[in-house]
Amino acid sequence: MKEGQVAIGRSGGEEVIHDFSTHPHLLVSGISYVGKSSVLRVLSHQLAFQETNLFWIVDMRDGVEYMDFASVGIKVLSSLEQVGNLLRDMEAEHEARIQLFQKEQIQNFRRYNEKQTSQKLKRCYVIVDELALVLTSLRKKSPTSKREGDSTSESGR
Numbered sequence: 001m002k003e004g005q006v007a008i009g010r011s012g013g014e015e016v017i018h019d020f021s022t023h024p025h026l027l028v029s030g031i032s033y034v035g036k037s038s039v040l041r042v043l044s045h046q047l048a049f050q051e052t053n054l055f056w057i058v059d060m061r062d063g064v065e066y067m068d069f070a071s072v073g074i075k076v077l078s079s080l081e082q083v084g085n086l087l088r089d090m091e092a093e094h095e096a097r098i099q100l101f102q103k104e105q106i107q108n109f110r111r112y113n114e115k116q117t118s119q120k121l122k123r124c125y126v127i128v129d130e131l132a133l134v135l136t137s138l139r140k141k142s143p144t145s146k147r148e149g150d151s152t153s154e155s156g157r
Contacts, residue, residue, distance in 0.1 A: 004123055006046040008039075020123065021110050037065055040129050047125050048074050054124045058083050060133035080137050086126065093124065
């Protein structure tokens with residue numbers, strides 16, 4: 001398998017591959033207890049040990065599900081403060097890369113790395129398990145949980 005590719009299952013007897021080079025985002029969703037965390041663990045194992053990756057795992061259940069990743073040097077974040085810091089860092093990295101792409105007149109990560117001979121960019125992966133816990137924690141921390149334009153709460157529906 002090439003860098004940035006992960007096996008996500010089988011269909012018709014053939015392996016199904018997700019390529020982050022062509023599709024940079026992946027959402028795993030479903031009802032409770034259908035194996036979402038197991039899928040994320042399998043994907044994480046495949047991605048975390050590819051050489052050119054930077055990798056973080058957000059596990060708001062106190063890092064229990066992914067503690068074995070921390071033992072091999074992968075950052076497992078389990079507090080809202082850590083997640084906030086990571087997201088700010090990712091935003092800054094994104095802005096820096098956009099400026100770099102503009103300077104080099106290149107449209108994306110793959111093309112930039114194809115052009116470079118020495119300073120290739122590393123692909124950044126942030127795996128968030130239980131996004132609902134992150135969002136719930138943010139909502140609890142917010143001074144008001146009501147959003148602008150949310151007429152549902154006003155009308156009683």
